[in-house]
Amino acid sequence: MATGRPHRPTTRGRGIPEATVARLPLYLRALTALSERSVPTVSSEELATAAGVNSAKLRKDFSYLGSYGTRGVGYDVEYLVYQISRELGLTQDWPVVIVGIGNLGAALANYGGFASRGFRVAALIDADAAMAGRPVAGIAVQHIDELESIIADNGVSIGVIATPAGAAQQVCERLVAAGVTSILNFAPTVLSVPDGVDVRKVDLSIELQILAFHEQRKAGEAAAGPDITDMVTPVVPPVAATRRRADDVPARPAVDGAVPHGVGDAGSGPDGSDGGRSAAMPA
Amino acid sequence: MATGRPHRPTTRGRGIPEATVARLPLYLRALTALSERSVPTVSSEELATAAGVNSAKLRKDFSYLGSYGTRGVGYDVEYLVYQISRELGLTQDWPVVIVGIGNLGAALANYGGFASRGFRVAALIDADAAMAGRPVAGIAVQHIDELESIIADNGVSIGVIATPAGAAQQVCERLVAAGVTSILNFAPTVLSVPDGVDVRKVDLSIELQILAFHEQRKAGEAAAGPDITDMVTPVVPPVAATRRRADDVPARPAVDGAVPHGVGDAGSGPDGSDGGRSAAMPA
DNA sequence: GTATCTTTGTGCACGCGTTCACAAAGGCAT
DNA sequence: ATGCCTTTGTGAACGCGTGCACAAAGATAC
Numbered sequence: 001m002a003t004g005r006p007h008r009p010t011t012r013g014r015g016i017p018e019a020t021v022a023r024l025p026l027y028l029r030a031l032t033a034l035s036e037r038s039v040p041t042v043s044s045e046e047l048a049t050a051a052g053v054n055s056a057k058l059r060k061d062f063s064y065l066g067s068y069g070t071r072g073v074g075y076d077v078e079y080l081v082y083q084i085s086r087e088l089g090l091t092q093d094w095p096v097v098i099v100g101i102g103n104l105g106a107a108l109a110n111y112g113g114f115a116s117r118g119f120r121v122a123a124l125i126d127a128d129a130a131m132a133g134r135p136v137a138g139i140a141v142q143h144i145d146e147l148e149s150i151i152a153d154n155g156v157s158i159g160v161i162a163t164p165a166g167a168a169q170q171v172c173e174r175l176v177a178a179g180v181t182s183i184l185n186f187a188p189t190v191l192s193v194p195d196g197v198d199v200r201k202v203d204l205s206i207e208l209q210i211l212a213f214h215e216q217r218k219a220g221e222a223a224a225g226p227d228i229t230d231m232v233t234p235v236v237p238p239v240a241a242t243r244r245r246a247d248d249v250p251a252r253p254a255v256d257g258a259v260p261h262g263v264g265d266a267g268s269g270p271d272g273s274d275g276g277r278s279a280a281m282p283a
Numbered sequence: 284m285a286t287g288r289p290h291r292p293t294t295r296g297r298g299i300p301e302a303t304v305a306r307l308p309l310y311l312r313a314l315t316a317l318s319e320r321s322v323p324t325v326s327s328e329e330l331a332t333a334a335g336v337n338s339a340k341l342r343k344d345f346s347y348l349g350s351y352g353t354r355g356v357g358y359d360v361e362y363l364v365y366q367i368s369r370e371l372g373l374t375q376d377w378p379v380v381i382v383g384i385g386n387l388g389a390a391l392a393n394y395g396g397f398a399s400r401g402f403r404v405a406a407l408i409d410a411d412a413a414m415a416g417r418p419v420a421g422i423a424v425q426h427i428d429e430l431e432s433i434i435a436d437n438g439v440s441i442g443v444i445a446t447p448a449g450a451a452q453q454v455c456e457r458l459v460a461a462g463v464t465s466i467l468n469f470a471p472t473v474l475s476v477p478d479g480v481d482v483r484k485v486d487l488s489i490e491l492q493i494l495a496f497h498e499q500r501k502a503g504e505a506a507a508g509p510d511i512t513d514m515v516t517p518v519v520p521p522v523a524a525t526r527r528r529a530d531d532v533p534a535r536p537a538v539d540g541a542v543p544h545g546v547g548d549a550g551s552g553p554d555g556s557d558g559g560r561s562a563a564m565p566a
Numbered sequence: 567g568t569a570t571c572t573t574t575g576t577g578c579a580c581g582c583g584t585t586c587a588c589a590a591a592g593g594c595a596t
Numbered sequence: 597a598t599g600c601c602t603t604t605g606t607g608a609a610c611g612c613g614t615g616c617a618c619a620a621a622g623a624t625a626c
Contacts, residue, residue: 019583021496025489029471043603052473056585063605071591071604082533088492089499096491103393107386113471113488118495157498158491181501182494184487188312188396190335198497200490204467205396206308207483208379208441209371211465212401213304214481215440216372218464250365302613326573339576339615346575354574354621 016087020061026051027058028084034077043074085118095122095154097180099171100163101131101141104186108162109137122154127167144171151178158182165189299370303344309334310341311367317360326357368401378405378437380463382454383446384414384424387469391445392420405437410450427454434461441465448472 030050034042044062048055062068062075068083069075085091096114098105101124108114109124124141126132132143142150150156159180161168168187175183182198185191188206191199313333317325327345331338345351345358351366352358368374379397381388384407391397392407407424409415415426425433433439442463444451451470458466465481468474471489474482 017583022489022493024496025486025492026473028492030473045603050473054585059605060584067605069604070593072593072602074603078533087496089495090492092495092499094491094495094498103386103390107390108487110386111487113486114491117488117492119491157502158494160491182498184490184494190309190313190333196501198494198501200494202485202487202490203308203396204391204394204485205400206305207467207485208377208397208402208443209308209311209373209400210305211441211467211481211483212372212375212377213307213370215377215465216375218479218481219440250361300613328573337615342575343614350575352574353623355572355623357573
């Protein structure tokens with residue numbers, strides 16, 4: 001049932017805000033880079049810039065972990081790396097299984113960012129018997145029949161699903177039944193999991209669609225005229241010349257024999273900028 | 284400079300909340316599935332379940348687009364598909380370039396979710412001359428020297444970066460200079476872009492780290508007992524037998540010759556659970 | 567036409583996240 | 597020791613997002 005994150009809502013006690021947790025890996029990466037350059041200390045301002053966030057936010061984030069800075073100086077890089085790693089649980093070794101060794105699964109298996117952060121690919125699993133035994137990223141692919149035993153033998157609690165959408169739910173259920181309690185899902189489907197299981201979703205198509213929305217908005221504003229009340233940045237229209245516009249607008253559906261009210265709104269003119277927002281009827 | 288989304292903060296006028304925009308693709312996917320099954324109408328309750336969200340939230344989201352439902356009946360599937368598609372800008376054709384054709388780039392090129400949503404892979408670009416001409420997903424890879432002309436000729440405004448981290452910023456700058464105003468970044472780096480350019484980031488490693496955090500928390504709670512009141516959890520090591528525990532805890536750094544204050548906190552015992560939270564000094 | 571039933575659309579309250587701004591803390595120079 | 601300068605840590609205000617709960621709107625039955 002629960003698909004989102006069922007975490008305790010209150011930030012009481014030692015609970016670290018979800019938003020902060022999501023940024024800790026960012027800080028950790030920036031700190032690791034500094035560490036490799038043997039930089040001993042760093043100020044909140046510098047680190048914030050490197051991580052691409054606001055310095056006040058960074059300081060508040062760190063304040064949830066404890067007082068690890070020195071006023072007038074900054075933060076000790078090594079010390080902070082350790083504290084964040086520990087908070088994120090990266091001082092442990094996390095065996096991970098990847099299910100679905102297609103293009104994406106193979107890319108994930110080869111991804112270097114895993115091993116460098118305490119994650120270890122315990123197994124690659126695929127439903128295609130022809131894949132079994134074939135080495136990918138130096139690891140032999142195993143058949144999905146062995147999923148349960150692999151998870152049990154390796155103490156796996158994190159699973160990655162990179163299967164087609166149709167197989168995702170079923171794979172998910174087998175993973176959970178076998179003991180996995182955290183799932184990273186690349187399949188474009190909503191997974192149903194019991195309480196206590198965390199699911200994070202990465203959806204390439206959705207990210208692109210969000211970009212398209214903003215892209216359209218930028219283009220629309222530019223076309224509609226530089227000033228929309230208190231406009232920002234005129235944003236000259238992009239070079240693009242190859243845009244196709246769909247003209248097959250479905251009419252507002254009429255329920256049974258009722259009169260189709262306010263059909264006029266769907267048109268909204270060739271500039272996609274406005275049109276949707278206004279209610280169908282003037283009043 | 285601006286790395287995040289510099290959108291107008293106020294949700295005034297026809298502005299659709301960012302959180303809503305991020306959910307529209309989810310609704311669209313659920314609606315498309317219904318459409319393929321020829322379901323004519325759907326209630327907010329049903330659609331919300333299919334999309335994995337709360338029905339009140341869904342209705343509020345739709346209210347930002349307009350009044351597209353019929354009380355007592357629900358939403359017309361086809362009509363809603365069109366309205367959301369239009370709002371997201373998917374009634375246009377968006378040419379996209381993918382830069383960096385390694386494992387991940389190839390996976391993206393093969394990803395079906397692109398074409399089905401109005402996105403068209405205009406070109407695959409790689410810095411490796413040996414890749415040039417090789418077909419990936421039916422498209423010949425082109426050398427990065429041609430990046431600028433490709434973007435200009437095809438009117439590309441959306442770029443996908445799937446290069447190693449080291450090359451990402453440079454590629455980003457070339458993309459922006461050539462006219463790209465939206466970037467989907469898979470490289471584990473913070474990109475600096477001028478105002479007016481949108482960047483979205485997908486980071487596999489970060490997602491896993493967030494899961495690890497929750498996993499550690501779950502293991503800690505389970506071991507400590509179901510209710511923690513508001514205590515600081517002793518946190519016994521998790522069930523898994525294969526966990527490696529780091530014992531090399533860096534000592535709290537002492538600045539120059541100053542006395543290392545509150546050294547006690549860094550110890551906090553080999554149980555990585557707490558120790559951070561409390562301030563170093565009692566008072 | 568009237569009554570009833572279903573479902574939308576939204577006003578409102580609450581909590582989380584972000585940001586500002588500043589006092590406190592510590593280093594450093596003298 | 598004293599004063600100055602830098603930087604942290606955080607109280608407080610604000611805005612966004614979420615969810616409840618209900619009135620309004622429309623369909624349907626009679």
